[in-house]
Amino acid sequence: MRRIHPYVEDEPDIPAAYAYPRDHWLRLNMVASADGAAWVEGHSEGLSGPADKRIFGLLRGLADVVLAGAATVRTEGYRPARPRESWRALREGRPPAPPIAVVTRRLDLDFGSSLFTEAEPYARTIVITTESAPKDRREEAAARADLIVAGDERVDLATVVSELRDRGLGRVLCEGGPRVNAQLVAAGLVDELALTVSPLLAGGDAARILDGVASRTPLTLAQVLEEDGFLFCRYIREAQDEASG
Numbered sequence: 001m002r003r004i005h006p007y008v009e010d011e012p013d014i015p016a017a018y019a020y021p022r023d024h025w026l027r028l029n030m031v032a033s034a035d036g037a038a039w040v041e042g043h044s045e046g047l048s049g050p051a052d053k054r055i056f057g058l059l060r061g062l063a064d065v066v067l068a069g070a071a072t073v074r075t076e077g078y079r080p081a082r083p084r085e086s087w088r089a090l091r092e093g094r095p096p097a098p099p100i101a102v103v104t105r106r107l108d109l110d111f112g113s114s115l116f117t118e119a120e121p122y123a124r125t126i127v128i129t130t131e132s133a134p135k136d137r138r139e140e141a142a143a144r145a146d147l148i149v150a151g152d153e154r155v156d157l158a159t160v161v162s163e164l165r166d167r168g169l170g171r172v173l174c175e176g177g178p179r180v181n182a183q184l185v186a187a188g189l190v191d192e193l194a195l196t197v198s199p200l201l202a203g204g205d206a207a208r209i210l211d212g213v214a215s216r217t218p219l220t221l222a223q224v225l226e227e228d229g230f231l232f233c234r235y236i237r238e239a240q241d242e243a244s245g
């Protein structure tokens with residue numbers, strides 16, 4: 001892997017390249033095809049490659065919590081994040097792995113799946129839902145996971161980010177999907193976009209990495225890494241000062 005922006009460097013220090021600038025920071029990590037598709041045949045797997053998987057894992061290792069929409073959790077078959085030896089130094093003073101936090105209105109989740117049954121006590125899965133979610137499903141969620149209720153009809157994502165911070169989970173890694181992303185961006189909650197551009201044209205009707213409410217968020221291109229034709233871009237929301245806070 002090499003850095004190609006803001007300067008050229010062979011074999012850069014990748015963990016340092018993705019260090020969180022602040023303790024309170026929301027990073028969105030997505031992969032897209034060169035024509036902007038967020039999935040191929042319904043999954044992100046077809047867009048990924050070995051280097052993307054390495055960065056994906058590293059970003060989990062750096063995060064306090066991984067946030068995802070329920071459709072992503074269902075489609076991609078989410079499991080608890082497993083601790084890795086390479087995370088040990090990155091996570092000093094923190095639990096060995098971050099919990100997964102799922103945003104859902106319907107609570108149509110498989111509470112018998114490993115996401116709930118195999119999560120370690122230090123990284124219990126977090127379910128984030130609404131007052132109007134089905135009562136029996138809410139009770140089941142509360143028994144199998146940590147439950148956050150944030151909003152009546154829809155989860156209010158600003159409340160979620162603040163609630164996660166209150167729990168000491170300020171370095172948030174959102175892994176999508178596009179419908180959750182669009183709301184986070186429109187609410188001004190995304191500090192950074194880590195975008196992998198895959199060397200592939202996909203066509204079709206896949207969503208882009210934001211799907212939903214329109215917004216306009218100027219970004220600064222902070223860094224580009226490259227391996228095997230994949231570009232790993234770090235965009236920071238303008239008016240964010242990486243050094244402060």
Ligand SMILES: NC(=O)c1ccc[n+]([C@@H]2O[C@H](COP(=O)([O-])OP(=O)(O)OC[C@H]3O[C@@H](n4cnc5c(N)ncnc54)[C@H](OP(=O)(O)O)[C@@H]3O)[C@@H](O)[C@H]2O)c1
Nearest residue numbers: 030031038069070071072104105106155176177178179180
């Ligand atoms: N390219 C990539 O990097 C990448 C990353 C992630 C996912 N993906 C792909 O994206 C697709 C899934 O993304 P998506 O955009 O369709 O869905 P999504 O954002 O993952 O999840 C949408 C679901 O989240 C819940 N939700 C979202 N906002 C909510 C709110 N304000 N209040 C309550 N619940 C809320 C709802 O769950 P309920 O239905 O349970 O109520 C909703 O159906 C999959 O094909 C996946 O493979 C690609």
